[in-house]
Amino acid sequence: MRNSWLQGARGVFKRNLHRFACTDFLSDTENGVLIEDFFHEMIYIERRRSERSKKPFALALVDVRDLHYGERAKVVMRSAAHALKASVRETDVIGWYRHGMLLGVIFTGVSPCDESALKDKVARALKEAVSHEGSGTEMDLPVTFHIFPEEKADAIDLTLYPELEKKKTPSRVYPAVKRVIDVVGALSAILIFSPLFIAIPLLIMLTSRGPVLFRQKRIGRLGRPFTFLKFRSMHLGADEKVHIEYVKKLILEEKAYRGSPQGSPGVYKIMDDPRITPLGRILRKTSLDELPQFFNVLKGEMSLVGPRPPIPYELESYDSWHRRRYLEPKPGITGLWQVEGRSRTTFNEMVRMDIRYLREKSLWFDLKLIFKTPWALITSRGAY
Secondary structure, three states, rough: HHHHHHHHHHHHHHHHHHHHOOOOOOOHHHOOOOOOOHHHHHHHHHHHHHHHHHOEEEEEEEEEEEHHHHHHHHHHHHHHHHHHHHHOOOEEEEEEEOOOOOEEEEEOOOOOHHHHHHHHHHHHHHHHHHHHHHHOOOOOOOOOEEEEEOOOOOOOOOOOHHHHOOOOOOHHHHHHHHHHHHHHHHHHHHHHOOOHHHHHHHHHHHHOOOOOOEEEEEEEEHHEEEEEEEEOOEEEOOOHHHHHHHHHHHHHOOOOOEEEOOOOEEEOOOOOOOEEEEHHHHHHHOOOHHOOOHHHHHHOOOEEEEOOOHHHHHHHHHOOOHHHHHHHHEEEEEEEHHHHOOHHOOHHHHHHHHHHHHHOOHHHHHHHHHHHHHHHHHHHOOOO
């Protein structure tokens, strides 16, 4: 585990080597205090390691903005950095979370009960450093602590994901063109399927009581909630406890809801759900109940291609590595899972597909998934 961490660190160092030459805090780097970009990538590496090892880590941030700028401030900052370096373990990492503003320390392999001891250790080191360099002047440097993984999957601490708020891509072309494709594609789909936008609501009103649209709270990019739209396919007042229990079993046990004939894969979907109307079964089988989500795309809440947005109660059963599927990307109407898996895949397989999409995403990959979606709908492979 230690070797894999070092290999990752060396790779990050090589990619950021040119940045070291142009920073005025080069001496800090030489003494083990990393520049901002490098430190952010070390947070990313530590998150990946924590997901594998199941051992939490803590991120401490020291606010040094009250020191202001100037030679004296640099001396005090450097003294504070040296004091922190002397008080932490060899496996801990010190660097700039925000250059000249927030000094960070990654405490690896900690437990929640260690938080109080870490706070005392950091506070003592900083107090001694500031008092010494400040000629006896008392000054408190505010410190905040952030533990990964967070206690609740729906309470995302974005401080632990600096690369998401400050995303660096080789080109700005991809997100800009992707948004253009989303808007043009959504408008085109609404126009093409306009007869269905009239016919389906009429059929819903004629066959069951209740509203035409089903509105549901879902979780979007960076854990932000939004209202998810579908054509209603269930009876009015349907109890969601059935789905809550199913989701919990699917995520934690990864068992098919009902077995299939011998030699066939299991189905990871509620079968013969009494809550669904006869018309709703057709809408779900053909995915026509998803059509209103083109309006979510126009509002910028979703994309044409991306992982499906989770329901808040799903997050209660998520493992820490599952969160990657909804933190970085906008949720999508279609994606790798919808084209290749759907209800024939386990939950973990679905998450791996979402992560594969994030790793390989490109305009060509998006277009390929968009063009494959109609065939997946026509064949209804894995749809229930």
